[in-house]
Amino acid sequence: xxSIVIQYVLFMLCAQNIARNIQNYNIERAKLLEEELTIQVxxxxxxxxxxxxxxxxxxxxxxxxxxxxxxxPKYFNFSRHYFTYKDDIEKSEVYQIIKRMPKGAALHVxxxxxxxxxxxxALTYEDHLYACFVDDDLKLHFSVTVPQRPCSSKWQLLADVxxxxxxxxxxxxxxxKHFTLYSRNESDWxxxxxxxxxxxxxxCHTIKGFIxxxxxxxxxxxxxxxxxxxxxxxxxxxRSSLPNLxxxxxxxxxxxxxxxxxxxxxxxxxxxxxxxxxxxxxxxMHRAKNVAKMFEIIEVAKQLNTxxxxxxxxxxxxxxxxxxxxxxDFLPALAEVEGEMNFYFHGGETNWYGMATDENLLDAILLGxxxxxxxxxxxxxxxxxALVKSRDIAIEVNVISNIVLSLVSDVRNHPLASYLALxxxxxxxSDDPGxxxxxxxxxxxxxxxxxxxxxxxxxxxxxxxxxxSIKYSALxxxxxxxxxxxxxxxxxxxxxxxxxxxx
Ligand SMILES: [Zn+2]
Numbered sequence: 001x002x003s004i005v006i007q008y009v010l011f012m013l014c015a016q017n018i019a020r021n022i023q024n025y026n027i028e029r030a031k032l033l034e035e036e037l038t039i040q041v042x043x044x045x046x047x048x049x050x051x052x053x054x055x056x057x058x059x060x061x062x063x064x065x066x067x068x069x070x071x072x073p074k075y076f077n078f079s080r081h082y083f084t085y086k087d088d089i090e091k092s093e094v095y096q097i098i099k100r101m102p103k104g105a106a107l108h109v110x111x112x113x114x115x116x117x118x119x120x121x122a123l124t125y126e127d128h129l130y131a132c133f134v135d136d137d138l139k140l141h142f143s144v145t146v147p148q149r150p151c152s153s154k155w156q157l158l159a160d161v162x163x164x165x166x167x168x169x170x171x172x173x174x175x176x177k178h179f180t181l182y183s184r185n186e187s188d189w190x191x192x193x194x195x196x197x198x199x200x201x202x203x204c205h206t207i208k209g210f211i212x213x214x215x216x217x218x219x220x221x222x223x224x225x226x227x228x229x230x231x232x233x234x235x236x237x238x239r240s241s242l243p244n245l246x247x248x249x250x251x252x253x254x255x256x257x258x259x260x261x262x263x264x265x266x267x268x269x270x271x272x273x274x275x276x277x278x279x280x281x282x283x284x285m286h287r288a289k290n291v292a293k294m295f296e297i298i299e300v301a302k303q304l305n306t307x308x309x310x311x312x313x314x315x316x317x318x319x320x321x322x323x324x325x326x327x328x329d330f331l332p333a334l335a336e337v338e339g340e341m342n343f344y345f346h347g348g349e350t351n352w353y354g355m356a357t358d359e360n361l362l363d364a365i366l367l368g369x370x371x372x373x374x375x376x377x378x379x380x381x382x383x384x385x386a387l388v389k390s391r392d393i394a395i396e397v398n399v400i401s402n403i404v405l406s407l408v409s410d411v412r413n414h415p416l417a418s419y420l421a422l423x424x425x426x427x428x429x430s431d432d433p434g435x436x437x438x439x440x441x442x443x444x445x446x447x448x449x450x451x452x453x454x455x456x457x458x459x460x461x462x463x464x465x466x467x468x469s470i471k472y473s474a475l476x477x478x479x480x481x482x483x484x485x486x487x488x489x490x491x492x493x494x495x496x497x498x499x500x501x502x503x
Contacts, residue, residue, distance in 0.1 A: 036421070040421050040457065041420045041423055041464050041465065042460035042463060042465070047459065054495045054499055055458050055460075057097075058459055058502075061502070062094050062449070062455070065094060079410040079411075079412065080409075080410075081189060081190075082404060082443075082447070083183060083189060083436075084184075086182070094446060094449065096502075098446050099231070099442045100232070100497055100498075101232060101494055102487055102494055103232045103233050103445065104233070104235065104466040104467070104470045105234065105237065105427075105469040105470055105483075106237070106429050106430060107236075107371065107396055107472065108398055109429060109431065109432075111221070111238045112207050112240070113203075113431075113432030114238075115223055115224040115434045116227060116433075117179035117182070117434065120176075120179045120207065120220075121172050121175055121179065124140070124175060125159075126215075126216060129158045130155045130157055130158065131158040132151035132156075133153060133161075134151070134152050134153050137206075139209055142248060178206045180434070180437055181196075181199055181404060181436050182437040193322065193351075193405065196406045197405060197406075200435065207434075212243055212244070212246060213245070213246060213247075213248075214247055214253065217258065217261055221261065221265045224434070225266065225269045230440075231441050232442075234277045234483070234486075235279070235470075235473065235475070237280045238280070238282065239318065239344075240283065240284060241286065242258060242259070242297065245258055255297075255300045256303060259281055259283075259304050262281060262311070263308060275486070277483055280474050281304070282314050282315065282344050283301045283316070285316075286317070286319045286324070287319045287324030291329070291333050294333040295333050297315075298341070302337075302340075302341070313344065315342070315343055315344070316344045317345065317346060321349045321350055322350055322352065322357050326357065327363035331363075339368070342474065344370055344371050344474075345360070345367070345372065345373060347363075347365075347369070347375060348360060348361040348376050348377035348378050348381075349373065349374035349376050349377075350407070353377065361377065361378055361384050362381075362384060365387055365391075370394075370472075371393060371395070372388065372393060374395075375388070375415075376402060378415070379419070385422075388424065389425070394425045394427050394471075395419055395425065397426055397428055399416060399444050400436060400447065401430070411452050412452065417452050420461065449462060463491070466487065
């Protein structure tokens, strides 16, 4: 009897101990989880009561969408190529909410690939447009008479070719293929990175030739601003090279002419859309060029900086990093203007490691870049990652671009997941949305929010990302404050909209 009592007492003590241990374990676990949620992007944002109601609605949709995929991973869109599910995105309620969200700014966008292929095709109805079709290649040029430019077939008026076809809709569909990489045919995009960049460069080349005609460039840019504005983007930092635009009478403009056009068109757009904040320009040069050319372009950039201080933001290099020259090759020119001009370098847009491409990040940071374009490989460089965080250098992440240009196939493996978890200074942008038929920003936000960020990431993360787009822009402090005030006003309307229309 005595031993049974002792055994019982011992059992009870043990059970109490285990219960206490489990209780402590759960407290510790919740604390750790809470700590991680606070570290992540948006973790410090406090939501208002109304925002909490909207957040519950948003999270219900997000978690339902994700939970369906956890049960059926083979249908999980984000593990597949963007082109396979692009047309289904509209069905998502989360996307519908994001579509209505005021997004602040787009900070990483290349001017010639901002506009959708549909709008580009509409612009080809302009008079005096000649076309040179060679196999699957297309050159376009405006001229009063047949262009005296190289063409290995023959220059024909596009209107004549179009009108001589039986089916104009089919003709325009085929024409559209020259303006976009988007295709449902897997063999078009299931290639290595260099082949996909080659296709991309071909599309760029056709579009750049087409929009080098000054009146078209003006209309192109206006239409592009409209598409961005309709996607709730109020301010854009446009990266652009400085091509020579031409007129129908043969006049060729100097390198400063296009920035003048941007300035003029943006002012006109703002006049017609008073809530639009405006644009700034980041002048770019292709990394295949040499130091001498860079000196030349930097001189023009300096001139632009003096003439248009409100428009000019800085300088960058573009083109496939893996095949182009690294920043180190341009050090003599870049070091000379360091401190005089802001840099917004692309860096680490690569899957390689320990190569000149990912080590571009090192030079970008040492040269004082204000932001890093892509920074895809940054996650592999702990010292640089720490510097980026301590110096508060924003990483401009362009998720869909990274899918289309072959850096990632299953976006859950995108380093953005880590950047968000670590609370890094991140902004989301879209690089070249026109080139792959994406929304100016909504698709990138949707994929990042549902496919990459934690299942627990909520409205606070979205709000922080939108605020970041203003915080890390090239606007001055006063303009940032005004912009954020305006954004928060729009944000309140958005919150009410979610509660009214999605409950
Ligand atoms: Zn880019």
